[in-house]
Structures are given as C-alpha cells and as structure tokens.
Amino acid sequence: xxxxxxxxxxxxxxxxxxxxxxxxxxxxxxxxxxxxxxxxxxxxxxxxxxxxxxxxxxxxxxxxxxxxxxxxxxxxxxxxxxxxxxxxxxxxxxxxxxxxxxxxxxxxxxxxxxxxxxxxxxxxxxxxxxx
Amino acid sequence: xxxxxxxxxxxxxxxxxxxxxxxxxxxxxxxxxxxxxxxxxxxxxxxxxxxxxxxxxxxxxxxxxxxxxxxxxxxxxxxxxxxxxxxxxxxxxxxxxxxxxxxxxxxxxxxxxxxxxxxxxxxxxx
Numbered sequence: 001x002x003x004x005x006x007x008x009x010x011x012x013x014x015x016x017x018x019x020x021x022x023x024x025x026x027x028x029x030x031x032x033x034x035x036x037x038x039x040x041x042x043x044x045x046x047x048x049x050x051x052x053x054x055x056x057x058x059x060x061x062x063x064x065x066x067x068x069x070x071x072x073x074x075x076x077x078x079x080x081x082x083x084x085x086x087x088x089x090x091x092x093x094x095x096x097x098x099x100x101x102x103x104x105x106x107x108x109x110x111x112x113x114x115x116x117x118x119x120x121x122x123x124x125x126x127x128x129x130x131x
Numbered sequence: 132x133x134x135x136x137x138x139x140x141x142x143x144x145x146x147x148x149x150x151x152x153x154x155x156x157x158x159x160x161x162x163x164x165x166x167x168x169x170x171x172x173x174x175x176x177x178x179x180x181x182x183x184x185x186x187x188x189x190x191x192x193x194x195x196x197x198x199x200x201x202x203x204x205x206x207x208x209x210x211x212x213x214x215x216x217x218x219x220x221x222x223x224x225x226x227x228x229x230x231x232x233x234x235x236x237x238x239x240x241x242x243x244x245x246x247x248x249x250x251x252x253x254x255x256x257x
Binding site for chain 2: 042043051054058062065084099102103105107108109110111112113117119120121122123124125126127128129130131
C-alpha cells in the first residue's frame with residue numbers, strides 16, 4: 001500500500017461524485033485526488049494579486065487605446081502607439097521605436113498598436129497537446 | 132538543422148529550439164513541442180510570459196483559446212520575433228495561467244519545411 005492520508009471533514013456528496021467520475025474514467029481515487037490537488041495549486045498560484053493587477057492594467061490600456069485611436073486615427077494612420085498601464089506613452093514612426101520605448105518602461109502591461117488598424121477578436125484552437 | 136525528439140515522453144515527441152525576442156532578454160532560448168493541433172504561434176506558461184516581460188509587448192486584439200473540451204479562455208498575447216538559426220519570423224506568443232505547456236503551433240510550423248524522421252527520432256528543418 002502507498003502513502004495513506006486521513007482527511008477529516010470531506011463533503012460526502014463531493015466524495016461520492018469524485019468516486020463515480022473517477023471510476024467512469026478508469027482512475028483510482030488517489031489518482032483523481034492528485035489531479036485535483038495539482039489543479040487547485042496551479043489555480044491558486046496563478047491567480048494571485050499580481051495577476052489581477054495585470055488584468056486591471058490591461059483593461060485600462062484597452063480603454064485608453066480606444067480614445068487614442070479615435071483622436072489620432074486619421075492624423076497618424078500607420079504609425080505605432082504605445083499605451084502602458086492605461087497611460088498614453090507616445091506615437092512612434094515604426095515598430096522598432098515603439099518596442100524600444102517599452103523596453104525602458106517599468107509598467108506592468110503595455111499595448112503596442114498600429115493606428116488605423118481594426119482591433120479584432122481572434123480564435124485560437126488547441127489540440128489535446130495542451131492538456 | 133536537426134533536433135532530437137523528446138524521449139521522456141512515450142511515444143517520443145518532436146521538438147524544436149527557437150530564440151524569441153523579449154523586452155527583458157533579447158534572445159531567449161525556448162524548447163517547444165511541435166503541436167499541429169494548436170493553431171497559434173507559440174504557447175508558454177503565464178509565469179514565463181510575465182518573467183520575460185512579454186506583457187510589455189502585447190497586441191491590441193483579443194485572442195480566445197478554445198480548449199479541446201470546448202471551453203473558451205482569454206489568452207494573453209504578444210507579438211515578437213522568433214529566430215531559428217538564420218530564419219526569422221514574426222509570431223504571436225500566447226499564454227494563460229492555467230496552461231503549463233510550451234508548444235509550437237501552426238502559425239510558426241507552417242512557415243517551415245519540416246521533415247519528421249520518426250525512426251531516427253529527429254526533426255529536421257530543411
């Protein structure tokens with residue numbers, strides 16, 4: 001027998017569901033619990049305060065970018081704009097200049113966009129390799 | 132250019148080594164598993180994406196990843212330059228906190244001529 005761990009206060013209904021799902025998928029309860037613990041740890045390590053800060057900064061930058069696009073779209077079409085943490089950094093003649101400006105930045109998040117280009121929503125497909 | 136398959140996986144899996152430009156490290160070397168089921172360019176764990184400061188080179192468009200079980204997730208995406216010896220390409224680098232894999236997807240792979248020599252366990256870029 002491998003390592004035996006006794007855990008108190010486990011919800012009986014949750015345990016029953018875990019047991020039946022594990023057996024349907026051909027897992028032992030130990031294997032299913034290990035997977036569940038790994039997922040729980042990953043989720044809690046990943047979604048920390050720093051990550052939430054980053055998401056807030058991204059949201060601010062997106063809003064600012066919309067404003068700048070409306071303001072400078074015709075005047076500076078084809079040039080590159082940099083927005084960091086919701087703050088307008090500048091308009092640059094080419095992508096290289098824009099990238100150089102973010103390298104010096106101490107911001108949490110930056111968006112580099114080409115003025116006049118539409119902001120799209122793209123779909124990325126994952127295969128089983130991602131699991 | 133030849134790259135040995137990853138023999139730690141059964142059966143062995145093809146992988147390539149690339150260098151990516153990041154705001155923190157100019158040429159960061161990455162070892163990626165070739166995954167033609169992934170339609171994007173490169174996928175890396177969010178922790179690495181953040182460490183390399185790719186959060187400072189993000190694109191304005193929003194990318195949604197569709198997991199094999201059909202669930203959509205919002206990806207964090209930067210556009211960067213990838214080099215494999217003398218070859219250079221502009222490729223999107225995606226990440227998400229719940230994804231822990233390093234993959235080379237079709238956006239990158241379709242720019243290369245690749246020979247998968249299974250019996251030798253070798254991937255060759257022609």
